[in-house]
Amino acid sequence: MNHLPPARRSRVLHRSSRTLPPRAIGGHGAWLVEEGGREVLDASGGAAVSCLGHQHPRVVAAVQRQAGQLCYAHTSFFTTEAAEALAEELVGHEPGGLAQAYVVSGGSEAVEAALKLARQYFVETGEPQRSRIIARRQSYHGNTLGALAAGGNAWRRAPYAPLLSDAFSHVSPAFAYREQRPEEDEAAFTARLAAELEAEFQRLGPRTVAAFIAEPVVGATAGCVPAPAGYFRAVREICDRHGALLILDEVMSGMGRTGTLHAWEQEGIAPDLQAIAKGLGGGYQPIGAVLVSGRIVDAVERGSGAFQHGHTYLAHAVACAAALEVQRVIREERLLDTVVAMGERLERRLVERFGNHHHVGDIRGRGLFRAIELVADRGGKTPFDPAHRLHARIKAEAFARGLACYPGGGTIDGQRGDHVLLAPPYIVRPVEIDLIVDRLGEAVDAAIAGLP
Ligand code: PLP
Numbered sequence: 382m383n384h385l386p387p388a389r390r391s392r393v394l395h396r397s398s399r400t401l402p403p404r405a406i407g408g409h410g411a412w413l414v415e416e417g418g419r420e421v422l423d424a425s426g427g428a429a430v431s432c433l434g435h436q437h438p439r440v441v442a443a444v445q446r447q448a449g450q451l452c453y454a455h456t457s458f459f460t461t462e463a464a465e466a467l468a469e470e471l472v473g474h475e476p477g478g479l480a481q482a483y484v485v486s487g488g489s490e491a492v493e494a495a496l497k498l499a500r501q502y503f504v505e506t507g508e509p510q511r512s513r514i515i516a517r518r519q520s521y522h523g524n525t526l527g528a529l530a531a532g533g534n535a536w537r538r539a540p541y542a543p544l545l546s547d548a549f550s551h552v553s554p555a556f557a558y559r560e561q562r563p564e565e566d567e568a569a570f571t572a573r574l575a576a577e578l579e580a581e582f583q584r585l586g587p588r589t590v591a592a593f594i595a596e597p598v599v600g601a602t603a604g605c606v607p608a609p610a611g612y613f614r615a616v617r618e619i620c621d622r623h624g625a626l627l628i629l630d631e632v633m634s635g636m637g638r639t640g641t642l643h644a645w646e647q648e649g650i651a652p653d654l655q656a657i658a659k660g661l662g663g664g665y666q667p668i669g670a671v672l673v674s675g676r677i678v679d680a681v682e683r684g685s686g687a688f689q690h691g692h693t694y695l696a697h698a699v700a701c702a703a704a705l706e707v708q709r710v711i712r713e714e715r716l717l718d719t720v721v722a723m724g725e726r727l728e729r730r731l732v733e734r735f736g737n738h739h740h741v742g743d744i745r746g747r748g749l750f751r752a753i754e755l756v757a758d759r760g761g762k763t764p765f766d767p768a769h770r771l772h773a774r775i776k777a778e779a780f781a782r783g784l785a786c787y788p789g790g791g792t793i794d795g796q797r798g799d800h801v802l803l804a805p806p807y808i809v810r811p812v813e814i815d816l817i818v819d820r821l822g823e824a825v826d827a828a829i830a831g832l833p
Pocket of ligand 1: 489634
Protein backbone atom coordinates (compact mmCIF):
# COMPACT_ATOMS: atom_id res chain seq x y z
CA MET A 382 0.00 0.00 0.00
CA ASN A 383 1.18 3.49 -0.78
CA HIS A 384 0.68 5.83 2.15
CA LEU A 385 1.01 9.15 0.33
CA PRO A 386 -2.18 11.21 0.61
CA PRO A 387 -4.38 9.60 -2.05
CA ALA A 388 -5.92 12.91 -3.15
CA ARG A 389 -2.52 13.68 -4.65
CA ARG A 390 -2.26 10.31 -6.37
CA SER A 391 -5.73 9.34 -7.60
CA ARG A 392 -9.02 10.89 -8.65
CA VAL A 393 -10.85 7.67 -7.79
CA LEU A 394 -12.73 7.80 -4.49
CA HIS A 395 -11.31 4.56 -3.14
CA ARG A 396 -12.73 2.48 -0.28
CA SER A 397 -10.11 3.92 2.02
CA SER A 398 -9.37 7.62 1.81
CA ARG A 399 -5.99 7.00 3.47
CA THR A 400 -4.36 4.34 1.34
CA LEU A 401 -4.05 3.78 -2.37
CA PRO A 402 -4.28 0.12 -3.43
CA PRO A 403 -1.76 -1.30 -5.90
CA ARG A 404 -2.85 -1.55 -9.53
CA ALA A 405 -3.97 -4.93 -10.85
CA ILE A 406 -2.95 -5.20 -14.49
CA GLY A 407 -3.63 -8.83 -15.37
CA GLY A 408 -4.70 -12.23 -14.21
CA HIS A 409 -4.66 -15.92 -15.05
CA GLY A 410 -6.39 -18.80 -13.30
CA ALA A 411 -6.30 -18.23 -9.54
CA TRP A 412 -3.68 -15.48 -9.84
CA LEU A 413 -3.77 -11.68 -10.16
CA VAL A 414 -0.83 -9.72 -11.54
CA GLU A 415 0.15 -6.39 -10.05
CA GLU A 416 1.84 -3.50 -11.79
CA GLY A 417 5.52 -4.41 -11.58
CA GLY A 418 4.80 -8.08 -12.22
CA ARG A 419 4.23 -9.52 -8.72
CA GLU A 420 1.66 -12.33 -8.73
CA VAL A 421 -0.93 -12.60 -5.96
CA LEU A 422 -2.83 -15.82 -5.27
CA ASP A 423 -6.51 -14.87 -5.21
CA ALA A 424 -7.68 -17.06 -2.33
CA SER A 425 -11.05 -15.39 -1.95
CA GLY A 426 -11.99 -14.50 -5.53
CA GLY A 427 -12.19 -10.90 -4.33
CA ALA A 428 -15.30 -11.30 -2.18
CA ALA A 429 -16.23 -14.82 -3.36
CA VAL A 430 -16.76 -13.55 -6.90
CA SER A 431 -14.17 -15.02 -9.29
CA CYS A 432 -15.52 -18.56 -9.43
CA LEU A 433 -13.72 -19.37 -12.69
CA GLY A 434 -10.58 -17.46 -11.83
CA HIS A 435 -9.27 -14.71 -14.04
CA GLN A 436 -9.33 -14.34 -17.83
CA HIS A 437 -11.07 -17.63 -18.52
CA PRO A 438 -10.76 -17.88 -22.32
CA ARG A 439 -14.32 -19.10 -22.93
CA VAL A 440 -15.86 -16.27 -20.93
CA VAL A 441 -13.58 -13.62 -22.39
CA ALA A 442 -14.54 -14.83 -25.89
CA ALA A 443 -18.26 -14.77 -25.03
CA VAL A 444 -17.98 -11.18 -23.78
CA GLN A 445 -16.13 -10.18 -26.93
CA ARG A 446 -18.69 -11.92 -29.17
CA GLN A 447 -21.63 -10.21 -27.48
CA ALA A 448 -19.92 -6.81 -27.43
CA GLY A 449 -19.24 -7.17 -31.13
CA GLN A 450 -22.87 -7.98 -31.85
CA LEU A 451 -24.96 -5.86 -29.46
CA CYS A 452 -24.04 -4.24 -26.15
CA TYR A 453 -27.29 -2.72 -24.95
CA ALA A 454 -31.01 -2.64 -25.70
CA HIS A 455 -33.41 -1.13 -23.13
CA THR A 456 -35.72 -3.71 -21.60
CA SER A 457 -38.84 -1.57 -22.08
CA PHE A 458 -38.41 -2.12 -25.84
CA PHE A 459 -36.50 -5.36 -26.30
CA THR A 460 -35.33 -8.63 -24.88
CA THR A 461 -32.09 -10.19 -26.14
CA GLU A 462 -30.92 -13.64 -27.05
CA ALA A 463 -28.37 -13.44 -24.23
CA ALA A 464 -30.99 -12.58 -21.58
CA GLU A 465 -33.36 -15.31 -22.75
CA ALA A 466 -30.64 -17.94 -22.85
CA LEU A 467 -29.32 -16.97 -19.40
CA ALA A 468 -32.78 -17.16 -17.81
CA GLU A 469 -33.34 -20.54 -19.48
CA GLU A 470 -30.00 -21.75 -18.10
CA LEU A 471 -30.91 -20.55 -14.59
CA VAL A 472 -34.54 -21.60 -14.24
CA GLY A 473 -35.36 -23.56 -17.40
CA HIS A 474 -35.94 -26.72 -15.38
CA GLU A 475 -37.71 -24.75 -12.58
CA PRO A 476 -35.42 -25.79 -9.70
CA GLY A 477 -37.50 -25.83 -6.54
CA GLY A 478 -40.37 -24.14 -8.36
CA LEU A 479 -38.27 -21.10 -9.33
CA ALA A 480 -39.72 -20.16 -12.71
CA GLN A 481 -38.33 -16.82 -13.87
CA ALA A 482 -35.18 -14.73 -13.46
CA TYR A 483 -35.13 -10.96 -13.00
CA VAL A 484 -31.65 -9.91 -14.05
CA VAL A 485 -29.99 -6.88 -12.41
CA SER A 486 -26.45 -5.56 -12.01
CA GLY A 487 -25.32 -6.85 -8.62
CA GLY A 488 -26.14 -8.35 -5.25
CA SER A 489 -27.69 -5.36 -3.50
CA GLU A 490 -29.94 -4.71 -6.48
CA ALA A 491 -31.00 -8.35 -6.40
CA VAL A 492 -31.88 -8.15 -2.70
CA GLU A 493 -33.79 -4.88 -3.18
CA ALA A 494 -35.78 -6.43 -6.02
CA ALA A 495 -36.52 -9.54 -3.95
CA LEU A 496 -37.79 -7.44 -1.03
CA LYS A 497 -40.00 -5.38 -3.33
CA LEU A 498 -41.32 -8.44 -5.15
CA ALA A 499 -42.24 -9.98 -1.80
CA ARG A 500 -44.13 -6.84 -0.85
CA GLN A 501 -45.81 -6.54 -4.25
CA TYR A 502 -46.89 -10.18 -4.10
CA PHE A 503 -49.06 -9.39 -1.07
CA VAL A 504 -50.40 -6.17 -2.59
CA GLU A 505 -51.41 -8.20 -5.66
CA THR A 506 -52.98 -11.00 -3.64
CA GLY A 507 -55.12 -8.81 -1.38
CA GLU A 508 -52.99 -8.80 1.79
CA PRO A 509 -51.58 -5.26 1.75
CA GLN A 510 -51.13 -5.33 5.54
CA ARG A 511 -48.11 -7.62 5.05
CA SER A 512 -45.24 -5.15 5.17
CA ARG A 513 -42.83 -6.53 7.77
CA ILE A 514 -39.60 -8.31 6.95
CA ILE A 515 -37.83 -10.48 9.50
CA ALA A 516 -34.08 -10.89 9.05
CA ARG A 517 -31.21 -12.03 11.25
CA ARG A 518 -28.63 -10.20 13.25
CA GLN A 519 -25.17 -10.72 11.85
CA SER A 520 -26.23 -11.02 8.24
CA TYR A 521 -25.19 -8.94 5.26
CA HIS A 522 -27.57 -8.32 2.40
CA GLY A 523 -25.94 -5.34 0.67
CA ASN A 524 -25.32 -1.65 1.08
CA THR A 525 -28.34 0.00 -0.57
CA LEU A 526 -30.87 1.24 1.96
CA GLY A 527 -33.39 -1.63 1.79
CA ALA A 528 -30.67 -4.27 1.80
CA LEU A 529 -28.82 -2.45 4.59
CA ALA A 530 -32.00 -2.29 6.66
CA ALA A 531 -32.37 -6.05 6.21
CA GLY A 532 -28.77 -6.66 7.23
CA GLY A 533 -27.86 -7.03 10.86
CA ASN A 534 -24.31 -5.79 10.72
CA ALA A 535 -24.21 -3.09 13.40
CA TRP A 536 -21.22 -1.06 12.26
CA ARG A 537 -22.39 -0.90 8.64
CA ARG A 538 -25.85 0.24 9.74
CA ALA A 539 -24.88 2.71 12.45
CA PRO A 540 -24.09 5.86 10.37
CA TYR A 541 -27.21 5.41 8.24
CA ALA A 542 -29.63 4.30 10.96
CA PRO A 543 -31.95 7.32 10.50
CA LEU A 544 -32.41 6.37 6.84
CA LEU A 545 -33.28 2.70 7.49
CA SER A 546 -36.88 1.51 7.44
CA ASP A 547 -38.36 0.12 10.65
CA ALA A 548 -40.27 -2.46 8.61
CA PHE A 549 -37.33 -4.76 9.37
CA SER A 550 -36.68 -6.65 12.59
CA HIS A 551 -33.99 -9.15 13.49
CA VAL A 552 -33.71 -12.50 15.23
CA SER A 553 -30.63 -14.45 16.34
CA PRO A 554 -28.18 -15.81 13.80
CA ALA A 555 -27.93 -19.58 13.40
CA PHE A 556 -24.29 -19.48 14.44
CA ALA A 557 -23.37 -22.59 16.40
CA TYR A 558 -19.86 -21.53 17.49
CA ARG A 559 -21.13 -18.32 19.07
CA GLU A 560 -24.79 -18.90 19.85
CA GLN A 561 -25.22 -22.58 20.77
CA ARG A 562 -25.32 -23.01 24.55
CA PRO A 563 -23.09 -25.61 26.22
CA GLU A 564 -26.11 -27.54 27.47
CA GLU A 565 -27.74 -27.65 24.00
CA ASP A 566 -27.25 -30.27 21.30
CA GLU A 567 -27.77 -29.30 17.65
CA ALA A 568 -31.47 -30.24 17.70
CA ALA A 569 -32.11 -28.18 20.83
CA PHE A 570 -30.25 -25.21 19.33
CA THR A 571 -32.34 -25.44 16.14
CA ALA A 572 -35.53 -25.72 18.19
CA ARG A 573 -34.62 -22.61 20.21
CA LEU A 574 -33.94 -20.58 17.06
CA ALA A 575 -37.20 -21.75 15.52
CA ALA A 576 -39.09 -20.82 18.69
CA GLU A 577 -37.51 -17.36 18.60
CA LEU A 578 -38.60 -16.86 14.97
CA GLU A 579 -42.09 -18.06 15.81
CA ALA A 580 -42.19 -15.61 18.74
CA GLU A 581 -41.13 -12.78 16.42
CA PHE A 582 -44.00 -13.61 14.05
CA GLN A 583 -46.36 -13.53 17.04
CA ARG A 584 -44.93 -10.26 18.36
CA LEU A 585 -45.39 -8.54 14.99
CA GLY A 586 -48.70 -10.23 14.22
CA PRO A 587 -48.25 -13.16 11.81
CA ARG A 588 -50.44 -11.60 9.12
CA THR A 589 -48.26 -8.48 8.96
CA VAL A 590 -45.13 -10.38 7.94
CA ALA A 591 -44.30 -10.45 4.22
CA ALA A 592 -41.06 -12.41 4.36
CA PHE A 593 -38.16 -13.86 6.28
CA ILE A 594 -34.77 -13.29 4.64
CA ALA A 595 -31.55 -15.18 5.38
CA GLU A 596 -28.25 -16.27 3.88
CA PRO A 597 -28.14 -20.11 3.83
CA VAL A 598 -24.42 -19.90 4.61
CA VAL A 599 -23.57 -16.53 6.16
CA GLY A 600 -20.72 -14.88 4.29
CA ALA A 601 -19.18 -11.52 4.95
CA THR A 602 -20.34 -10.70 8.48
CA ALA A 603 -19.44 -13.92 10.20
CA GLY A 604 -17.32 -15.97 7.80
CA CYS A 605 -18.91 -19.00 6.16
CA VAL A 606 -21.43 -20.01 8.81
CA PRO A 607 -23.82 -22.80 7.79
CA ALA A 608 -26.98 -23.24 9.85
CA PRO A 609 -27.46 -26.25 12.15
CA ALA A 610 -29.23 -29.29 10.70
CA GLY A 611 -32.96 -28.80 10.30
CA TYR A 612 -32.88 -25.02 10.77
CA PHE A 613 -34.04 -24.11 7.28
CA ARG A 614 -36.71 -26.82 7.28
CA ALA A 615 -38.06 -25.29 10.51
CA VAL A 616 -37.90 -21.79 9.04
CA ARG A 617 -39.69 -22.91 5.86
CA GLU A 618 -42.42 -24.52 7.95
CA ILE A 619 -42.94 -21.37 10.06
CA CYS A 620 -43.12 -19.13 6.95
CA ASP A 621 -45.59 -21.51 5.28
CA ARG A 622 -47.76 -21.79 8.37
CA HIS A 623 -48.06 -18.02 8.58
CA GLY A 624 -48.37 -17.44 4.82
CA ALA A 625 -45.10 -15.48 4.62
CA LEU A 626 -42.47 -15.80 1.89
CA LEU A 627 -38.95 -17.14 2.31
CA ILE A 628 -36.22 -15.09 0.62
CA LEU A 629 -32.79 -16.71 0.47
CA ASP A 630 -29.82 -14.46 -0.18
CA GLU A 631 -27.33 -16.60 -2.08
CA VAL A 632 -25.41 -13.65 -3.45
CA MET A 633 -22.22 -15.02 -1.90
CA SER A 634 -23.01 -18.65 -1.16
CA GLY A 635 -24.78 -19.48 -4.42
CA MET A 636 -23.96 -20.74 -7.92
CA GLY A 637 -21.81 -23.64 -6.83
CA ARG A 638 -19.71 -22.06 -4.09
CA THR A 639 -20.81 -24.56 -1.40
CA GLY A 640 -20.66 -27.65 -3.63
CA THR A 641 -24.25 -27.64 -4.90
CA LEU A 642 -25.46 -25.08 -7.42
CA HIS A 643 -27.73 -23.58 -4.78
CA ALA A 644 -26.83 -23.79 -1.11
CA TRP A 645 -30.49 -24.46 -0.24
CA GLU A 646 -30.27 -27.83 -2.02
CA GLN A 647 -28.33 -29.07 1.03
CA GLU A 648 -31.12 -27.98 3.37
CA GLY A 649 -34.01 -29.92 1.81
CA ILE A 650 -36.08 -26.81 1.14
CA ALA A 651 -36.52 -24.23 -1.62
CA PRO A 652 -37.10 -20.48 -1.36
CA ASP A 653 -39.87 -18.35 -2.86
CA LEU A 654 -37.33 -15.76 -3.95
CA GLN A 655 -33.58 -16.17 -4.28
CA ALA A 656 -30.97 -13.46 -4.78
CA ILE A 657 -27.80 -14.46 -6.65
CA ALA A 658 -24.89 -12.41 -7.93
CA LYS A 659 -21.19 -13.02 -7.34
CA GLY A 660 -20.73 -16.50 -8.78
CA LEU A 661 -23.35 -15.77 -11.42
CA GLY A 662 -21.03 -13.70 -13.58
CA GLY A 663 -17.78 -14.62 -11.84
CA GLY A 664 -16.63 -11.00 -12.04
CA TYR A 665 -16.56 -10.97 -15.85
CA GLN A 666 -19.40 -8.42 -15.83
CA PRO A 667 -21.44 -6.80 -13.05
CA ILE A 668 -24.58 -8.93 -12.76
CA GLY A 669 -27.08 -10.28 -10.24
CA ALA A 670 -30.53 -11.82 -10.42
CA VAL A 671 -33.61 -12.70 -8.45
CA LEU A 672 -34.98 -16.14 -9.12
CA VAL A 673 -38.74 -15.98 -8.67
CA SER A 674 -41.10 -18.84 -7.84
CA GLY A 675 -43.98 -19.64 -10.16
CA ARG A 676 -46.52 -18.66 -7.51
CA ILE A 677 -45.20 -15.07 -7.38
CA VAL A 678 -44.90 -14.86 -11.17
CA ASP A 679 -48.54 -16.00 -11.45
CA ALA A 680 -49.76 -13.51 -8.83
CA VAL A 681 -48.17 -10.56 -10.64
CA GLU A 682 -49.48 -11.80 -13.99
CA ARG A 683 -53.04 -12.18 -12.63
CA GLY A 684 -52.79 -8.85 -10.80
CA SER A 685 -51.24 -5.65 -12.11
CA GLY A 686 -49.29 -7.45 -14.84
CA ALA A 687 -45.98 -5.77 -14.10
CA PHE A 688 -43.30 -5.76 -11.43
CA GLN A 689 -43.27 -2.13 -10.33
CA HIS A 690 -39.52 -1.79 -10.30
CA GLY A 691 -36.73 -1.40 -12.84
CA HIS A 692 -33.23 -0.20 -13.59
CA THR A 693 -31.61 1.15 -16.75
CA TYR A 694 -29.26 -1.80 -17.03
CA LEU A 695 -31.70 -4.64 -16.41
CA ALA A 696 -30.63 -7.80 -18.24
CA HIS A 697 -27.66 -6.05 -19.84
CA ALA A 698 -26.75 -8.04 -22.93
CA VAL A 699 -22.98 -8.28 -22.37
CA ALA A 700 -23.47 -9.10 -18.68
CA CYS A 701 -25.98 -11.82 -19.58
CA ALA A 702 -23.63 -13.30 -22.19
CA ALA A 703 -20.80 -13.40 -19.66
CA ALA A 704 -22.94 -15.04 -16.96
CA LEU A 705 -24.36 -17.54 -19.43
CA GLU A 706 -20.89 -18.68 -20.40
CA VAL A 707 -19.76 -18.85 -16.75
CA GLN A 708 -22.73 -21.08 -15.93
CA ARG A 709 -22.18 -23.26 -18.99
CA VAL A 710 -18.54 -23.77 -18.05
CA ILE A 711 -19.55 -24.75 -14.50
CA ARG A 712 -22.10 -27.24 -15.85
CA GLU A 713 -20.19 -28.67 -18.81
CA GLU A 714 -16.88 -29.01 -16.98
CA ARG A 715 -18.61 -30.53 -13.93
CA LEU A 716 -16.99 -27.97 -11.68
CA LEU A 717 -19.32 -28.70 -8.77
CA ASP A 718 -17.43 -31.99 -8.39
CA THR A 719 -14.20 -30.00 -8.23
CA VAL A 720 -15.68 -27.66 -5.63
CA VAL A 721 -16.51 -30.66 -3.45
CA ALA A 722 -13.09 -32.30 -3.92
CA MET A 723 -11.03 -29.13 -3.53
CA GLY A 724 -13.28 -28.00 -0.69
CA GLU A 725 -12.49 -31.23 1.18
CA ARG A 726 -8.80 -30.70 0.58
CA LEU A 727 -9.03 -27.11 1.81
CA GLU A 728 -10.87 -28.19 4.94
CA ARG A 729 -8.34 -30.97 5.60
CA ARG A 730 -5.36 -28.67 5.16
CA LEU A 731 -6.96 -25.99 7.36
CA VAL A 732 -7.56 -28.55 10.11
CA GLU A 733 -3.95 -29.78 9.83
CA ARG A 734 -2.55 -26.25 10.03
CA PHE A 735 -4.95 -24.64 12.51
CA GLY A 736 -6.71 -27.52 14.28
CA ASN A 737 -4.42 -27.19 17.34
CA HIS A 738 -3.61 -23.51 16.93
CA HIS A 739 -4.03 -21.64 20.23
CA HIS A 740 -5.72 -18.73 18.51
CA VAL A 741 -8.01 -20.44 16.01
CA GLY A 742 -11.31 -21.22 17.69
CA ASP A 743 -13.34 -22.49 14.75
CA ILE A 744 -12.80 -23.84 11.23
CA ARG A 745 -16.03 -23.92 9.25
CA GLY A 746 -17.78 -23.68 5.92
CA ARG A 747 -18.86 -25.76 2.95
CA GLY A 748 -17.31 -26.50 -0.44
CA LEU A 749 -14.86 -23.80 -1.46
CA PHE A 750 -16.34 -21.42 1.10
CA ARG A 751 -14.33 -21.77 4.31
CA ALA A 752 -13.29 -19.61 7.21
CA ILE A 753 -11.27 -19.64 10.37
CA GLU A 754 -12.21 -17.62 13.45
CA LEU A 755 -9.46 -16.10 15.57
CA VAL A 756 -9.73 -15.97 19.36
CA ALA A 757 -7.49 -14.69 22.12
CA ASP A 758 -8.43 -17.72 24.20
CA ARG A 759 -9.81 -20.94 22.73
CA GLY A 760 -11.47 -22.24 25.88
CA GLY A 761 -13.40 -19.07 26.58
CA LYS A 762 -13.83 -18.20 22.88
CA THR A 763 -12.72 -14.70 23.88
CA PRO A 764 -12.24 -12.47 20.85
CA PHE A 765 -9.11 -10.36 20.43
CA ASP A 766 -9.43 -6.71 21.39
CA PRO A 767 -11.31 -5.20 18.43
CA ALA A 768 -9.06 -2.14 18.63
CA HIS A 769 -6.22 -4.34 17.32
CA ARG A 770 -8.13 -5.05 14.10
CA LEU A 771 -6.45 -8.44 13.89
CA HIS A 772 -8.35 -9.37 10.72
CA ALA A 773 -6.91 -6.34 8.91
CA ARG A 774 -3.42 -7.21 10.14
CA ILE A 775 -3.79 -10.76 8.81
CA LYS A 776 -4.99 -9.38 5.47
CA ALA A 777 -1.91 -7.15 5.25
CA GLU A 778 0.50 -9.93 6.29
CA ALA A 779 -1.08 -12.29 3.77
CA PHE A 780 -0.97 -9.71 0.99
CA ALA A 781 2.71 -9.08 1.72
CA ARG A 782 3.20 -12.83 1.14
CA GLY A 783 1.34 -12.76 -2.17
CA LEU A 784 -2.01 -14.01 -0.86
CA ALA A 785 -5.34 -12.16 -1.17
CA CYS A 786 -7.84 -13.36 1.45
CA TYR A 787 -11.04 -11.81 2.77
CA PRO A 788 -10.97 -11.01 6.47
CA GLY A 789 -13.73 -9.60 8.61
CA GLY A 790 -14.58 -8.55 12.12
CA GLY A 791 -18.24 -9.36 12.63
CA THR A 792 -20.27 -8.00 15.51
CA ILE A 793 -21.88 -10.62 17.67
CA ASP A 794 -24.30 -8.84 19.96
CA GLY A 795 -21.73 -6.19 20.65
CA GLN A 796 -18.89 -8.70 20.92
CA ARG A 797 -16.49 -8.54 18.00
CA GLY A 798 -14.67 -11.54 16.58
CA ASP A 799 -12.09 -11.74 13.79
CA HIS A 800 -12.30 -14.21 10.94
CA VAL A 801 -10.65 -14.89 7.59
CA LEU A 802 -12.80 -16.07 4.70
CA LEU A 803 -11.41 -18.18 1.84
CA ALA A 804 -13.26 -18.64 -1.45
CA PRO A 805 -10.80 -19.71 -4.14
CA PRO A 806 -11.98 -20.24 -7.73
CA TYR A 807 -13.54 -23.55 -8.67
CA ILE A 808 -10.60 -24.21 -11.01
CA VAL A 809 -8.08 -23.97 -8.14
CA ARG A 810 -5.35 -26.64 -8.28
CA PRO A 811 -4.36 -28.84 -5.29
CA VAL A 812 -0.93 -27.21 -5.10
CA GLU A 813 -2.61 -23.81 -4.88
CA ILE A 814 -4.85 -24.98 -2.03
CA ASP A 815 -1.71 -25.99 -0.15
CA LEU A 816 -0.06 -22.66 -0.90
CA ILE A 817 -3.13 -20.77 0.35
CA VAL A 818 -3.03 -22.58 3.69
CA ASP A 819 0.77 -22.27 4.04
CA ARG A 820 0.75 -18.54 3.36
CA LEU A 821 -2.30 -17.96 5.53
CA GLY A 822 -0.63 -19.85 8.38
CA GLU A 823 2.44 -17.63 8.19
CA ALA A 824 0.25 -14.51 7.97
CA VAL A 825 -1.83 -15.46 11.02
CA ASP A 826 1.25 -16.18 13.11
CA ALA A 827 3.00 -12.98 12.00
CA ALA A 828 -0.08 -10.84 12.65
CA ILE A 829 -0.57 -12.28 16.14
CA ALA A 830 3.15 -11.94 16.94
CA GLY A 831 2.95 -8.28 15.91
CA LEU A 832 0.05 -7.40 18.24
CA PRO A 833 0.89 -4.70 20.79
N1 PLP B 1 -25.87 -10.27 -0.12
C1 PLP B 1 -24.81 -10.95 0.31
C2 PLP B 1 -25.01 -12.24 1.05
C3 PLP B 1 -23.51 -10.48 0.05
O1 PLP B 1 -22.45 -11.17 0.49
C4 PLP B 1 -23.36 -9.28 -0.67
C5 PLP B 1 -22.02 -8.74 -0.94
O2 PLP B 1 -21.04 -9.09 -0.34
C6 PLP B 1 -24.52 -8.59 -1.10
C7 PLP B 1 -25.75 -9.12 -0.81
C8 PLP B 1 -24.39 -7.30 -1.85
O3 PLP B 1 -23.90 -7.55 -3.13
P1 PLP B 1 -23.21 -6.37 -3.97
O4 PLP B 1 -21.96 -6.01 -3.25
O5 PLP B 1 -22.98 -6.99 -5.33
O6 PLP B 1 -24.18 -5.26 -4.03
